[in-house]
Amino acid sequence: MKKIAIIGAGLSGLYAASFLQKNYHITVFEARDRLGGRVHTVDGFDMGPSWVWGHHRRILTLIRALGLQLFTQYDSGLALYETPQKIEAFQPSPTLPAGRIRGGVRSLIDALASTLDSVTIRIGEAVEKLHDATDHIELYTSQGEYRFDLVISTLPPRLAAETLDYDPPLPHDISESFKNTPTWMGHSAKCVIEFNEPFWRPLGLSGFCFSHSGPMGEIHDACTPDRYALFGFINAHADMEHIETDCIRQLRRLFGDAATDVLSFHCVDWRKERYSATMADGTPRSAHPDYGIEASCFGNKLLFIGTETSYDEGGYLEGALASCERLDRFLRCEEAIDGR
Ligand SMILES: Cc1cc2nc3c(=O)[nH]c(=O)nc-3n(C[C@H](O)[C@H](O)[C@H](O)COP(=O)(O)OP(=O)(O)OC[C@H]3O[C@@H](n4cnc5c(N)ncnc54)[C@H](O)[C@@H]3O)c2cc1C
Known part of the structure; x- marks a missing residue:
């Protein structure tokens, strides 16, 4: 052989x-x-990829063949748009529904x-x-x-x-x-913030947010079937030394005081991962x-x-x-x- x-x-x-x-x-x-x-996947939360889509037939076939289970990404309710001046709720246009793997993509x-x-x-x-x-x-x-x-x-x-x-x-x-x-994603940093309750859901919010104020530029629901969390992609110029405090402060602005009751915080800066990205990957991509x-x-x-x-x-x-x-x-x- x-x-x-x-x-x-x-x-x-x-x-x-x-x-x-x-x-x-x-x-x-x-x-x-x-x-x-x-x-x-760290402590049950995906710090790298989390989503698979219906048109990705190879990965869906593999997930099925390996006996793994999918659940649907939570996206019901209004999204938020944040600028330094204001926070607005809006109904986002429908996107392709995303699936997530039970146990995280690590499974x-x-x-x-x-x-x-x-x-x-x-x-x-x-x-x-x-x-x-x-x-x-x-x-x-x-x-x-x-x-x-x-x-x-x-x-x-x-x-x-x-x-x-x-x-x-x-x-x-x-x-x-x-x-x-x-x-791909070599320019990114991703954080996951875990809570006792999915407090944004009873407010009619999906957890999805676009922000020009940061430090998170894009936020999504990251709940698993038995734990509650939000994840965010960190802006390129965010202060990584104070990232936990700054993220929680941002979530408080968006969702209120409940967001300060944090169970755990994880962050992976992919720009610093020498076995994934090089210096040249540091520049954010628009497309x-x-x-x-x-x-x-x-x-x-x-x-x-x-x-x-x-x-x-x-x-x-x-x-x-x-x-x-x-x-x-x-x-x-x-x-x-x-x-x-
Ligand atoms: C934050 C983030 C979010 C993402 N979100 C999604 C998503 O939602 N959906 C989606 O489909 N995709 C997403 N992706 C992309 C997805 O993660 C990649 O497409 C996929 O994991 C790439 O797999 P790969 O094996 O080709 O490359 P890699 O996973 O990069 O594998 C390369 C391997 O080589 C190893 N290596 C490097 N140098 C050496 C060396 N010198 N010697 C030996 N080994 C070495 C590395 O450690 C690594 O294990 C995301 C990625 C990131 C970072």
């Missing part, structure tokens, strides 16, 4: 490992000391990882360098040196270009296009980038997948799965050439 290394144990890496394990010896290298990458990662019977996962081992040794690839990590027939990177393209060493170097066009591909890159090098022994490489729903969980389909096509082709 051929030996394949997968760099990154986010959704792309684990999903790729799940369908390659039957025909290949798979080793997954993960730099962090946890699985999931941008999927990060998806855990369930997927539990299917990887014959895969070796090396957690806390960052890949540093790849060398094309003609008939194989030498892979160097923080802890050792390995030899593989094929290497699949699932890193966000910017990270793949800026944090790994390649010998020989990546072709110029690939390196440039990777550097110009923003990491969803046009994603999609098909790239391989080292004589097709080094392939690049991951959500940002997908032409279909790139940036989203759905795009992570879609990027793996390309891999499936590529390996079938290789097998045909090998005469397998």
